[in-house]
Amino acid sequence: MSGISVRLMRPEDVAAAVALQRAAFPPPFSEDLLWQASHLHRHLELFPEGQWIAWVGDQVAGSCSNTLISEERWNAHASWVETVGGPYLEGFDPDGTTLYGLDITVHPDFRRIGVGRAFYRERYGLVQRLGLTRYGTACRLPDFRAYEAANPGATPESYASAVASGEANDRTLTPLLRYGLAYRGIIEDYMEDYESADSAAMLEWRP
């Protein structure tokens, strides 16, 4: 859709990005896991070229946070905290080989018009400009519980495989797969996330 603009985040955008988190991640997602202003300011200090904000007209429509991590951290398939070093990104590695997606948030009023796709264009472009090995992330599975209720015995793994093959739809994993990411398996105990049974789908894109 025309009218979407994406640019690098600036310190003066942080308050709007924090408000956006609350609108986009309602309970049962834990409020403790939402970005606070001090987290986003730290991301801007460490890796300003990996933080973006999207606008539609004069309204903030989305935000997107990223870090750089080493090959070892990517290959460990560990929890969110171990992978990135917590919300202040203590695992940031300026020589890292993976652009790691920390967050993509689109305001509910601006979903399904291409804001997420616009952020992914920026992510893939940055991987190419920096000569990195990959873009990687781990994706929530917010519709797992509904699938489990309809398919007793389902696991995050069987669910993510069903979404990856197109047999099931997930409001988060399905769009991310449409951006060309490859599904690489489930990470258990990734973060506290009731809807996703604390699991996440590991996703990778290589240039």
Ligand SMILES: CC(C)(COP(=O)(O)OP(=O)(O)OC[C@H]1O[C@@H](n2cnc3c(N)ncnc32)[C@H](O)[C@@H]1OP(=O)(O)O)[C@@H](O)C(=O)NCCC(=O)NCCS
């Ligand atoms: C996931 C999210 C970022 C997608 O952003 P978006 O801007 O709404 O998605 P887009 O408009 O770029 O859509 C991309 C594609 O996914 C499809 N899609 C989007 N939402 C979908 C849904 N709920 N179910 C199925 N397909 C969907 C679109 O139709 C589009 O398909 P196309 O490529 O065939 O045209 C957004 O829904 C969001 O912010 N969710 C809440 C926060 C979140 O969960 N973030 C990710 C944490 S891991």
